[in-house]
Amino acid sequence: MDVIGRYRLQSKIGAGAFATVWRGYDDDLDVDVAVKVLADNWASRSDVRERFLAEARLMRRIASDRVVRVFDLGELPDGRPYFVMDYVGGGTIAGLLAEGPVDPADALWWGADLARAVAALHAEGVVHRDITPANLLLRPANGQESGGGTHRIVLADLGLAKRAAEASGLTQAVGTPSYMAPEQGRGDGGFDERADVYAVGAVTYALLTGRAPFVAATINDVLGRDPDSNPPSLRPLLHDAIGPVDEILARACAYRVGDRWNRADTLADRLEAEAYRLEQEAPLLASRRTTVGNVDEIGTTIAAAAGESRRRRGRGWLLVALPVVFAAAAAGGWFLLGR
Incomplete structure:
Protein backbone atom coordinates (compact mmCIF):
# COMPACT_ATOMS: atom_id res chain seq x y z
CA MET A 1 0.00 0.00 0.00
CA TYR A 87 2.68 15.08 11.44
CA VAL A 88 4.68 15.82 14.60
CA GLY A 89 8.24 14.81 13.86
CA GLY A 90 10.15 15.30 17.11
CA GLY A 91 9.72 11.76 18.43
CA THR A 92 7.97 10.75 21.64
CA ILE A 93 8.65 11.09 25.34
CA ALA A 94 8.90 7.28 25.44
CA GLY A 95 11.74 7.43 22.92
CA LEU A 96 13.47 10.07 24.99
CA LEU A 97 13.13 8.06 28.20
CA ALA A 98 14.54 4.97 26.50
CA GLU A 99 17.90 6.73 26.75
CA GLY A 100 17.52 7.69 30.41
CA PRO A 101 16.06 10.48 32.55
CA VAL A 102 15.96 14.10 31.44
CA ASP A 103 17.79 16.85 33.30
CA PRO A 104 15.61 18.04 36.19
CA ALA A 105 14.76 21.53 34.93
CA ASP A 106 13.83 20.14 31.51
CA ALA A 107 11.72 17.44 33.13
CA LEU A 108 9.72 20.01 35.09
CA TRP A 109 9.25 22.28 32.06
CA TRP A 110 7.97 19.32 30.05
CA GLY A 111 5.75 18.21 32.92
CA ALA A 112 4.24 21.70 33.01
CA ASP A 113 3.87 21.63 29.23
CA LEU A 114 1.98 18.34 29.48
CA ALA A 115 -0.24 19.73 32.23
CA ARG A 116 -1.14 22.69 29.97
CA ALA A 117 -2.03 20.29 27.15
CA VAL A 118 -4.22 18.27 29.50
CA ALA A 119 -5.86 21.47 30.77
CA ALA A 120 -6.73 22.34 27.15
CA LEU A 121 -8.38 18.95 26.78
CA HIS A 122 -10.29 19.38 30.05
CA ALA A 123 -11.46 22.82 28.94
CA GLU A 124 -13.29 21.03 26.13
CA GLY A 125 -14.87 18.66 28.65
CA VAL A 126 -12.71 15.68 27.64
CA VAL A 127 -10.77 13.21 29.81
CA HIS A 128 -7.86 11.52 28.00
CA ARG A 129 -7.65 8.32 30.13
CA ASP A 130 -4.38 7.04 28.63
CA ILE A 131 -1.63 9.63 29.14
CA THR A 132 1.65 7.74 28.81
CA PRO A 133 5.13 8.60 27.46
CA ALA A 134 4.27 6.75 24.23
CA ASN A 135 1.28 9.03 23.58
CA LEU A 136 3.22 12.27 24.03
CA LEU A 137 4.78 13.71 20.88
CA LEU A 138 7.47 16.38 20.66
CA ARG A 139 7.11 19.21 18.16
CA PRO A 140 9.59 21.99 17.44
CA ALA A 141 8.89 25.13 19.46
CA ASN A 142 8.41 28.46 17.74
CA GLY A 143 11.01 30.18 19.89
CA GLN A 144 8.45 32.41 21.61
CA GLU A 145 7.08 30.00 24.19
CA SER A 146 7.89 30.06 27.90
CA GLY A 147 10.60 27.82 29.26
CA GLY A 148 12.98 28.03 26.32
CA GLY A 149 14.11 24.77 24.75
CA THR A 150 13.50 23.46 21.26
CA HIS A 151 10.45 21.18 21.62
CA ARG A 152 6.97 21.19 23.13
CA ILE A 153 4.65 18.33 24.08
CA VAL A 154 1.63 17.50 21.94
CA LEU A 155 -1.05 15.06 23.12
CA ALA A 156 -1.88 12.20 20.76
CA ASP A 157 -3.95 9.01 20.71
CA LEU A 158 -7.38 9.96 21.99
CA GLY A 159 -8.69 6.45 21.35
CA LEU A 160 -9.72 6.05 25.00
CA ALA A 161 -10.70 9.67 25.57
CA LYS A 162 -14.24 10.43 26.69
CA ARG A 163 -16.26 13.46 27.53
CA ALA A 164 -16.14 14.03 31.29
CA ALA A 165 -19.91 13.56 31.56
CA GLU A 166 -19.57 10.11 30.01
CA ALA A 167 -16.50 9.05 31.98
CA SER A 168 -18.42 8.76 35.24
CA GLY A 169 -20.54 6.02 33.71
CA LEU A 170 -17.73 3.84 32.34
CA THR A 171 -17.40 0.41 33.89
CA GLN A 172 -14.31 -0.98 32.16
CA ALA A 173 -10.77 -0.39 33.41
CA VAL A 174 -8.61 0.84 30.53
CA GLY A 175 -5.24 2.51 30.32
CA THR A 176 -1.57 1.76 31.03
CA PRO A 177 -1.14 0.45 34.61
CA SER A 178 2.03 2.35 35.59
CA TYR A 179 0.39 5.67 34.63
CA MET A 180 -3.17 4.82 35.65
CA ALA A 181 -4.91 6.47 38.59
CA PRO A 182 -6.21 3.91 41.13
CA GLU A 183 -9.82 5.00 40.75
CA GLN A 184 -9.56 4.44 36.99
CA GLY A 185 -8.25 0.93 37.61
CA ARG A 186 -11.33 0.00 39.62
CA GLY A 187 -13.47 0.29 36.50
CA ASP A 188 -16.52 1.49 38.43
CA GLY A 189 -16.86 4.79 36.58
CA GLY A 190 -15.83 6.80 39.63
CA PHE A 191 -13.22 9.06 38.06
CA ASP A 192 -12.94 12.49 36.49
CA GLU A 193 -10.28 14.90 35.19
CA ARG A 194 -8.12 14.21 38.24
CA ALA A 195 -7.29 10.81 36.75
CA ASP A 196 -5.40 12.70 34.03
CA VAL A 197 -3.75 14.88 36.69
CA TYR A 198 -2.40 11.68 38.24
CA ALA A 199 -0.94 10.63 34.87
CA VAL A 200 0.72 14.03 34.41
CA GLY A 201 2.42 13.61 37.79
CA ALA A 202 3.52 10.08 36.91
CA VAL A 203 4.98 11.13 33.54
CA THR A 204 6.81 14.06 35.15
CA TYR A 205 8.30 11.71 37.74
CA ALA A 206 9.40 9.38 34.93
CA LEU A 207 11.07 12.29 33.12
CA LEU A 208 13.04 13.02 36.29
CA THR A 209 14.00 9.44 37.12
CA GLY A 210 13.55 7.24 34.07
CA ARG A 211 10.73 5.24 35.66
CA ALA A 212 7.12 5.64 36.77
CA PRO A 213 6.59 6.43 40.47
CA PHE A 214 4.70 3.16 41.02
CA VAL A 215 5.66 0.50 38.50
CA ALA A 216 2.63 -1.70 37.81
CA ALA A 217 2.33 -4.62 35.42
CA THR A 218 -1.37 -5.26 35.99
CA ILE A 219 -4.53 -3.56 37.21
CA ASN A 220 -4.20 -5.54 40.45
CA ASP A 221 -0.82 -3.89 41.04
CA VAL A 222 -2.50 -0.49 40.73
CA LEU A 223 -5.30 -1.41 43.11
CA GLY A 224 -2.96 -3.11 45.59
CA ARG A 225 -0.90 -0.01 46.27
CA ASP A 226 -0.84 1.28 49.85
CA PRO A 227 -3.26 4.26 49.89
CA ASP A 228 -0.87 6.18 52.17
CA SER A 229 2.21 5.64 50.00
CA ASN A 230 4.05 8.42 48.16
CA PRO A 231 6.42 8.18 45.20
CA PRO A 232 10.00 7.44 46.29
CA SER A 233 11.75 10.69 47.20
CA LEU A 234 13.69 12.56 44.54
CA ARG A 235 16.25 13.72 47.09
CA PRO A 236 18.92 11.20 45.93
CA LEU A 237 18.69 12.91 42.51
CA LEU A 238 18.10 16.57 43.38
CA HIS A 239 19.79 16.70 46.80
CA ASP A 240 19.34 20.09 48.47
CA ALA A 241 17.90 21.57 45.28
CA ILE A 242 14.77 19.46 45.64
CA GLY A 243 12.64 22.22 47.19
CA PRO A 244 8.93 21.27 47.13
CA VAL A 245 9.17 19.00 44.06
CA ASP A 246 8.60 15.84 46.14
CA GLU A 247 5.49 17.37 47.68
CA ILE A 248 4.11 18.58 44.33
CA LEU A 249 4.43 15.18 42.66
CA ALA A 250 3.24 13.28 45.74
CA ARG A 251 0.05 15.33 45.64
CA ALA A 252 -0.35 14.79 41.90
CA CYS A 253 0.06 11.02 42.34
CA ALA A 254 -1.97 10.69 45.53
CA TYR A 255 -3.94 7.45 45.79
CA ARG A 256 -7.05 9.23 47.04
CA VAL A 257 -8.71 11.51 44.51
CA GLY A 258 -9.51 14.15 47.11
CA ASP A 259 -5.82 14.51 48.02
CA ARG A 260 -4.83 15.36 44.44
CA TRP A 261 -4.52 18.68 42.62
CA ASN A 262 -8.00 19.55 41.38
CA ARG A 263 -6.90 21.16 38.12
CA ALA A 264 -4.18 20.42 35.60
CA ASP A 265 -3.37 24.10 35.11
CA THR A 266 -2.75 24.49 38.87
CA LEU A 267 -0.22 21.67 38.67
CA ALA A 268 1.31 23.37 35.61
CA ASP A 269 1.78 26.58 37.58
CA ARG A 270 3.64 24.77 40.34
CA LEU A 271 5.86 22.80 37.97
CA GLU A 272 6.75 25.93 35.99
CA ALA A 273 7.70 27.78 39.15
CA GLU A 274 10.03 24.95 40.20
CA ALA A 275 11.55 24.62 36.72
CA TYR A 276 12.33 28.33 36.74
CA ARG A 277 13.82 28.10 40.24
CA LEU A 278 16.09 25.22 39.26
CA GLU A 279 17.25 27.04 36.15
CA GLN A 280 18.10 30.13 38.17
CA GLU A 281 20.13 28.07 40.64
CA ALA A 282 22.00 26.02 38.05
CA PRO A 283 24.40 28.76 36.79
CA LEU A 284 25.68 29.28 40.34
CA LEU A 285 27.00 25.72 40.30
CA ALA A 286 28.24 25.52 36.70
CA SER A 287 31.93 25.54 37.67
CA ARG A 288 31.42 22.37 39.70
CA ARG A 289 29.98 20.23 36.89
CA THR A 290 31.64 16.93 35.98
CA THR A 291 30.61 13.59 34.52
CA VAL A 292 28.65 10.87 36.28
CA GLY A 293 29.37 7.18 36.06
CA ASN A 294 27.22 5.80 38.85
CA VAL A 295 23.50 5.43 39.42
CA ASP A 296 21.22 6.75 42.15
CA GLU A 297 18.81 4.74 44.24
CA ILE A 298 15.24 6.12 43.99
CA GLY A 299 12.97 3.32 45.12
CA THR A 300 14.75 0.96 42.71
CA THR A 301 18.00 1.61 40.87
CA ILE A 302 17.54 4.27 38.20
CA ALA A 303 19.86 5.99 35.82
CA ALA A 304 21.06 9.24 37.37
CA ALA A 305 22.48 10.59 34.16
CA ALA A 306 21.92 10.33 30.42
CA GLY A 307 24.19 10.91 27.43
CA GLU A 308 24.41 14.22 25.61
CA SER A 309 23.26 12.43 22.44
CA ARG A 310 19.64 12.40 23.61
CA ARG A 311 19.57 16.05 24.64
CA ARG A 312 16.88 17.87 22.66
CA ARG A 313 16.64 20.99 24.71
CA GLY A 314 19.15 23.78 25.17
CA ARG A 315 19.47 24.12 28.93
CA GLY A 316 22.47 22.82 30.90
CA TRP A 317 22.12 20.07 33.42
CA LEU A 318 20.97 21.00 36.90
CA LEU A 319 23.64 20.46 39.53
CA VAL A 320 23.28 19.54 43.16
CA ALA A 321 23.53 22.13 45.91
CA LEU A 322 26.90 23.58 46.87
CA PRO A 323 26.80 22.33 50.45
CA VAL A 324 26.72 18.75 49.17
CA VAL A 325 29.71 19.41 46.93
CA PHE A 326 31.74 21.07 49.68
CA ALA A 327 30.94 18.27 52.10
CA ALA A 328 32.10 15.72 49.56
CA ALA A 329 35.35 17.60 48.97
CA ALA A 330 36.03 17.81 52.67
CA ALA A 331 35.56 14.09 52.98
CA GLY A 332 38.33 13.45 50.51
CA GLY A 333 37.22 14.20 46.94
CA TRP A 334 34.49 15.52 44.73
CA PHE A 335 31.37 13.48 44.30
CA LEU A 336 30.36 12.98 40.72
CA LEU A 337 27.40 15.14 39.74
CA GLY A 338 24.61 14.23 37.34
CA ARG A 339 24.71 15.75 33.89
Whole structure:
Protein backbone atom coordinates (compact mmCIF):
# COMPACT_ATOMS: atom_id res chain seq x y z
CA MET A 1 0.00 0.00 0.00
CA ASP A 2 1.84 3.07 -1.30
CA VAL A 3 -1.00 5.58 -1.46
CA ILE A 4 -4.05 6.31 0.70
CA GLY A 5 -6.40 8.82 -0.86
CA ARG A 6 -4.18 11.65 -2.08
CA TYR A 7 -1.48 10.87 0.49
CA ARG A 8 1.76 9.12 -0.46
CA LEU A 9 2.93 6.79 2.31
CA GLN A 10 6.59 7.04 3.25
CA SER A 11 7.17 4.92 6.35
CA LYS A 12 5.39 3.22 9.21
CA ILE A 13 5.41 5.30 12.41
CA GLY A 14 3.84 2.70 14.67
CA ALA A 15 1.28 -0.07 15.00
CA GLY A 16 -1.05 -1.09 17.81
CA ALA A 17 -3.80 -3.63 18.37
CA PHE A 18 -6.41 -1.56 16.55
CA ALA A 19 -4.59 0.62 14.03
CA THR A 20 -1.41 1.45 12.16
CA VAL A 21 -0.01 4.96 11.75
CA TRP A 22 1.97 5.93 8.66
CA ARG A 23 4.02 8.95 7.78
CA GLY A 24 2.76 10.31 4.50
CA TYR A 25 3.00 13.29 2.23
CA ASP A 26 0.25 15.56 0.91
CA ASP A 27 1.38 16.75 -2.53
CA ASP A 28 -1.51 19.19 -2.79
CA LEU A 29 -0.60 21.04 0.41
CA ASP A 30 3.13 20.22 0.26
CA VAL A 31 3.26 18.99 3.88
CA ASP A 32 4.07 15.83 5.82
CA VAL A 33 1.07 14.11 7.40
CA ALA A 34 0.31 11.16 9.68
CA VAL A 35 -2.31 8.67 8.47
CA LYS A 36 -4.02 6.35 10.94
CA VAL A 37 -5.68 3.26 9.45
CA LEU A 38 -7.96 0.79 11.24
CA ALA A 39 -6.42 -2.71 11.36
CA ASP A 40 -8.00 -5.13 8.89
CA ASN A 41 -8.79 -7.73 11.57
CA TRP A 42 -11.16 -5.22 13.21
CA ALA A 43 -12.80 -3.91 10.05
CA SER A 44 -15.91 -6.00 10.51
CA ARG A 45 -16.50 -4.94 14.10
CA SER A 46 -18.96 -2.05 14.02
CA ASP A 47 -18.25 -1.05 17.63
CA VAL A 48 -14.49 -0.82 17.01
CA ARG A 49 -15.05 1.05 13.77
CA GLU A 50 -17.29 3.57 15.53
CA ARG A 51 -14.74 4.08 18.31
CA PHE A 52 -12.07 4.70 15.67
CA LEU A 53 -14.21 7.33 13.95
CA ALA A 54 -15.20 8.86 17.30
CA GLU A 55 -11.51 9.42 18.05
CA ALA A 56 -11.09 11.29 14.76
CA ARG A 57 -14.13 13.49 15.42
CA LEU A 58 -13.01 14.23 18.96
CA MET A 59 -9.49 15.20 17.87
CA ARG A 60 -10.99 17.45 15.21
CA ARG A 61 -13.10 19.29 17.79
CA ILE A 62 -10.23 20.10 20.17
CA ALA A 63 -9.15 23.60 19.18
CA SER A 64 -5.64 23.58 20.62
CA ASP A 65 -2.18 23.26 19.12
CA ARG A 66 -1.30 21.15 22.17
CA VAL A 67 -3.42 18.29 20.78
CA VAL A 68 -2.78 16.57 17.43
CA ARG A 69 -5.32 17.85 14.94
CA VAL A 70 -7.28 15.76 12.39
CA PHE A 71 -8.02 17.40 9.03
CA ASP A 72 -9.25 14.61 6.77
CA LEU A 73 -11.23 11.38 6.97
CA GLY A 74 -11.73 8.67 4.38
CA GLU A 75 -12.21 5.00 3.59
CA LEU A 76 -10.00 2.46 1.83
CA PRO A 77 -11.35 0.33 -1.05
CA ASP A 78 -11.68 -2.58 1.42
CA GLY A 79 -13.94 -0.48 3.63
CA ARG A 80 -11.47 0.32 6.41
CA PRO A 81 -11.64 3.91 7.65
CA TYR A 82 -8.61 6.15 8.03
CA PHE A 83 -7.99 9.68 9.22
CA VAL A 84 -5.23 12.14 8.50
CA MET A 85 -3.46 14.21 11.16
CA ASP A 86 -0.72 16.76 11.48
CA TYR A 87 2.68 15.08 11.44
CA VAL A 88 4.68 15.82 14.60
CA GLY A 89 8.24 14.81 13.86
CA GLY A 90 10.15 15.30 17.11
CA GLY A 91 9.72 11.76 18.43
CA THR A 92 7.97 10.75 21.64
CA ILE A 93 8.65 11.09 25.34
CA ALA A 94 8.90 7.28 25.44
CA GLY A 95 11.74 7.43 22.92
CA LEU A 96 13.47 10.07 24.99
CA LEU A 97 13.13 8.06 28.20
CA ALA A 98 14.54 4.97 26.50
CA GLU A 99 17.90 6.73 26.75
CA GLY A 100 17.52 7.69 30.41
CA PRO A 101 16.06 10.48 32.55
CA VAL A 102 15.96 14.10 31.44
CA ASP A 103 17.79 16.85 33.30
CA PRO A 104 15.61 18.04 36.19
CA ALA A 105 14.76 21.53 34.93
CA ASP A 106 13.83 20.14 31.51
CA ALA A 107 11.72 17.44 33.13
CA LEU A 108 9.72 20.01 35.09
CA TRP A 109 9.25 22.28 32.06
CA TRP A 110 7.97 19.32 30.05
CA GLY A 111 5.75 18.21 32.92
CA ALA A 112 4.24 21.70 33.01
CA ASP A 113 3.87 21.63 29.23
CA LEU A 114 1.98 18.34 29.48
CA ALA A 115 -0.24 19.73 32.23
CA ARG A 116 -1.14 22.69 29.97
CA ALA A 117 -2.03 20.29 27.15
CA VAL A 118 -4.22 18.27 29.50
CA ALA A 119 -5.86 21.47 30.77
CA ALA A 120 -6.73 22.34 27.15
CA LEU A 121 -8.38 18.95 26.78
CA HIS A 122 -10.29 19.38 30.05
CA ALA A 123 -11.46 22.82 28.94
CA GLU A 124 -13.29 21.03 26.13
CA GLY A 125 -14.87 18.66 28.65
CA VAL A 126 -12.71 15.68 27.64
CA VAL A 127 -10.77 13.21 29.81
CA HIS A 128 -7.86 11.52 28.00
CA ARG A 129 -7.65 8.32 30.13
CA ASP A 130 -4.38 7.04 28.63
CA ILE A 131 -1.63 9.63 29.14
CA THR A 132 1.65 7.74 28.81
CA PRO A 133 5.13 8.60 27.46
CA ALA A 134 4.27 6.75 24.23
CA ASN A 135 1.28 9.03 23.58
CA LEU A 136 3.22 12.27 24.03
CA LEU A 137 4.78 13.71 20.88
CA LEU A 138 7.47 16.38 20.66
CA ARG A 139 7.11 19.21 18.16
CA PRO A 140 9.59 21.99 17.44
CA ALA A 141 8.89 25.13 19.46
CA ASN A 142 8.41 28.46 17.74
CA GLY A 143 11.01 30.18 19.89
CA GLN A 144 8.45 32.41 21.61
CA GLU A 145 7.08 30.00 24.19
CA SER A 146 7.89 30.06 27.90
CA GLY A 147 10.60 27.82 29.26
CA GLY A 148 12.98 28.03 26.32
CA GLY A 149 14.11 24.77 24.75
CA THR A 150 13.50 23.46 21.26
CA HIS A 151 10.45 21.18 21.62
CA ARG A 152 6.97 21.19 23.13
CA ILE A 153 4.65 18.33 24.08
CA VAL A 154 1.63 17.50 21.94
CA LEU A 155 -1.05 15.06 23.12
CA ALA A 156 -1.88 12.20 20.76
CA ASP A 157 -3.95 9.01 20.71
CA LEU A 158 -7.38 9.96 21.99
CA GLY A 159 -8.69 6.45 21.35
CA LEU A 160 -9.72 6.05 25.00
CA ALA A 161 -10.70 9.67 25.57
CA LYS A 162 -14.24 10.43 26.69
CA ARG A 163 -16.26 13.46 27.53
CA ALA A 164 -16.14 14.03 31.29
CA ALA A 165 -19.91 13.56 31.56
CA GLU A 166 -19.57 10.11 30.01
CA ALA A 167 -16.50 9.05 31.98
CA SER A 168 -18.42 8.76 35.24
CA GLY A 169 -20.54 6.02 33.71
CA LEU A 170 -17.73 3.84 32.34
CA THR A 171 -17.40 0.41 33.89
CA GLN A 172 -14.31 -0.98 32.16
CA ALA A 173 -10.77 -0.39 33.41
CA VAL A 174 -8.61 0.84 30.53
CA GLY A 175 -5.24 2.51 30.32
CA THR A 176 -1.57 1.76 31.03
CA PRO A 177 -1.14 0.45 34.61
CA SER A 178 2.03 2.35 35.59
CA TYR A 179 0.39 5.67 34.63
CA MET A 180 -3.17 4.82 35.65
CA ALA A 181 -4.91 6.47 38.59
CA PRO A 182 -6.21 3.91 41.13
CA GLU A 183 -9.82 5.00 40.75
CA GLN A 184 -9.56 4.44 36.99
CA GLY A 185 -8.25 0.93 37.61
CA ARG A 186 -11.33 0.00 39.62
CA GLY A 187 -13.47 0.29 36.50
CA ASP A 188 -16.52 1.49 38.43
CA GLY A 189 -16.86 4.79 36.58
CA GLY A 190 -15.83 6.80 39.63
CA PHE A 191 -13.22 9.06 38.06
CA ASP A 192 -12.94 12.49 36.49
CA GLU A 193 -10.28 14.90 35.19
CA ARG A 194 -8.12 14.21 38.24
CA ALA A 195 -7.29 10.81 36.75
CA ASP A 196 -5.40 12.70 34.03
CA VAL A 197 -3.75 14.88 36.69
CA TYR A 198 -2.40 11.68 38.24
CA ALA A 199 -0.94 10.63 34.87
CA VAL A 200 0.72 14.03 34.41
CA GLY A 201 2.42 13.61 37.79
CA ALA A 202 3.52 10.08 36.91
CA VAL A 203 4.98 11.13 33.54
CA THR A 204 6.81 14.06 35.15
CA TYR A 205 8.30 11.71 37.74
CA ALA A 206 9.40 9.38 34.93
CA LEU A 207 11.07 12.29 33.12
CA LEU A 208 13.04 13.02 36.29
CA THR A 209 14.00 9.44 37.12
CA GLY A 210 13.55 7.24 34.07
CA ARG A 211 10.73 5.24 35.66
CA ALA A 212 7.12 5.64 36.77
CA PRO A 213 6.59 6.43 40.47
CA PHE A 214 4.70 3.16 41.02
CA VAL A 215 5.66 0.50 38.50
CA ALA A 216 2.63 -1.70 37.81
CA ALA A 217 2.33 -4.62 35.42
CA THR A 218 -1.37 -5.26 35.99
CA ILE A 219 -4.53 -3.56 37.21
CA ASN A 220 -4.20 -5.54 40.45
CA ASP A 221 -0.82 -3.89 41.04
CA VAL A 222 -2.50 -0.49 40.73
CA LEU A 223 -5.30 -1.41 43.11
CA GLY A 224 -2.96 -3.11 45.59
CA ARG A 225 -0.90 -0.01 46.27
CA ASP A 226 -0.84 1.28 49.85
CA PRO A 227 -3.26 4.26 49.89
CA ASP A 228 -0.87 6.18 52.17
CA SER A 229 2.21 5.64 50.00
CA ASN A 230 4.05 8.42 48.16
CA PRO A 231 6.42 8.18 45.20
CA PRO A 232 10.00 7.44 46.29
CA SER A 233 11.75 10.69 47.20
CA LEU A 234 13.69 12.56 44.54
CA ARG A 235 16.25 13.72 47.09
CA PRO A 236 18.92 11.20 45.93
CA LEU A 237 18.69 12.91 42.51
CA LEU A 238 18.10 16.57 43.38
CA HIS A 239 19.79 16.70 46.80
CA ASP A 240 19.34 20.09 48.47
CA ALA A 241 17.90 21.57 45.28
CA ILE A 242 14.77 19.46 45.64
CA GLY A 243 12.64 22.22 47.19
CA PRO A 244 8.93 21.27 47.13
CA VAL A 245 9.17 19.00 44.06
CA ASP A 246 8.60 15.84 46.14
CA GLU A 247 5.49 17.37 47.68
CA ILE A 248 4.11 18.58 44.33
CA LEU A 249 4.43 15.18 42.66
CA ALA A 250 3.24 13.28 45.74
CA ARG A 251 0.05 15.33 45.64
CA ALA A 252 -0.35 14.79 41.90
CA CYS A 253 0.06 11.02 42.34
CA ALA A 254 -1.97 10.69 45.53
CA TYR A 255 -3.94 7.45 45.79
CA ARG A 256 -7.05 9.23 47.04
CA VAL A 257 -8.71 11.51 44.51
CA GLY A 258 -9.51 14.15 47.11
CA ASP A 259 -5.82 14.51 48.02
CA ARG A 260 -4.83 15.36 44.44
CA TRP A 261 -4.52 18.68 42.62
CA ASN A 262 -8.00 19.55 41.38
CA ARG A 263 -6.90 21.16 38.12
CA ALA A 264 -4.18 20.42 35.60
CA ASP A 265 -3.37 24.10 35.11
CA THR A 266 -2.75 24.49 38.87
CA LEU A 267 -0.22 21.67 38.67
CA ALA A 268 1.31 23.37 35.61
CA ASP A 269 1.78 26.58 37.58
CA ARG A 270 3.64 24.77 40.34
CA LEU A 271 5.86 22.80 37.97
CA GLU A 272 6.75 25.93 35.99
CA ALA A 273 7.70 27.78 39.15
CA GLU A 274 10.03 24.95 40.20
CA ALA A 275 11.55 24.62 36.72
CA TYR A 276 12.33 28.33 36.74
CA ARG A 277 13.82 28.10 40.24
CA LEU A 278 16.09 25.22 39.26
CA GLU A 279 17.25 27.04 36.15
CA GLN A 280 18.10 30.13 38.17
CA GLU A 281 20.13 28.07 40.64
CA ALA A 282 22.00 26.02 38.05
CA PRO A 283 24.40 28.76 36.79
CA LEU A 284 25.68 29.28 40.34
CA LEU A 285 27.00 25.72 40.30
CA ALA A 286 28.24 25.52 36.70
CA SER A 287 31.93 25.54 37.67
CA ARG A 288 31.42 22.37 39.70
CA ARG A 289 29.98 20.23 36.89
CA THR A 290 31.64 16.93 35.98
CA THR A 291 30.61 13.59 34.52
CA VAL A 292 28.65 10.87 36.28
CA GLY A 293 29.37 7.18 36.06
CA ASN A 294 27.22 5.80 38.85
CA VAL A 295 23.50 5.43 39.42
CA ASP A 296 21.22 6.75 42.15
CA GLU A 297 18.81 4.74 44.24
CA ILE A 298 15.24 6.12 43.99
CA GLY A 299 12.97 3.32 45.12
CA THR A 300 14.75 0.96 42.71
CA THR A 301 18.00 1.61 40.87
CA ILE A 302 17.54 4.27 38.20
CA ALA A 303 19.86 5.99 35.82
CA ALA A 304 21.06 9.24 37.37
CA ALA A 305 22.48 10.59 34.16
CA ALA A 306 21.92 10.33 30.42
CA GLY A 307 24.19 10.91 27.43
CA GLU A 308 24.41 14.22 25.61
CA SER A 309 23.26 12.43 22.44
CA ARG A 310 19.64 12.40 23.61
CA ARG A 311 19.57 16.05 24.64
CA ARG A 312 16.88 17.87 22.66
CA ARG A 313 16.64 20.99 24.71
CA GLY A 314 19.15 23.78 25.17
CA ARG A 315 19.47 24.12 28.93
CA GLY A 316 22.47 22.82 30.90
CA TRP A 317 22.12 20.07 33.42
CA LEU A 318 20.97 21.00 36.90
CA LEU A 319 23.64 20.46 39.53
CA VAL A 320 23.28 19.54 43.16
CA ALA A 321 23.53 22.13 45.91
CA LEU A 322 26.90 23.58 46.87
CA PRO A 323 26.80 22.33 50.45
CA VAL A 324 26.72 18.75 49.17
CA VAL A 325 29.71 19.41 46.93
CA PHE A 326 31.74 21.07 49.68
CA ALA A 327 30.94 18.27 52.10
CA ALA A 328 32.10 15.72 49.56
CA ALA A 329 35.35 17.60 48.97
CA ALA A 330 36.03 17.81 52.67
CA ALA A 331 35.56 14.09 52.98
CA GLY A 332 38.33 13.45 50.51
CA GLY A 333 37.22 14.20 46.94
CA TRP A 334 34.49 15.52 44.73
CA PHE A 335 31.37 13.48 44.30
CA LEU A 336 30.36 12.98 40.72
CA LEU A 337 27.40 15.14 39.74
CA GLY A 338 24.61 14.23 37.34
CA ARG A 339 24.71 15.75 33.89
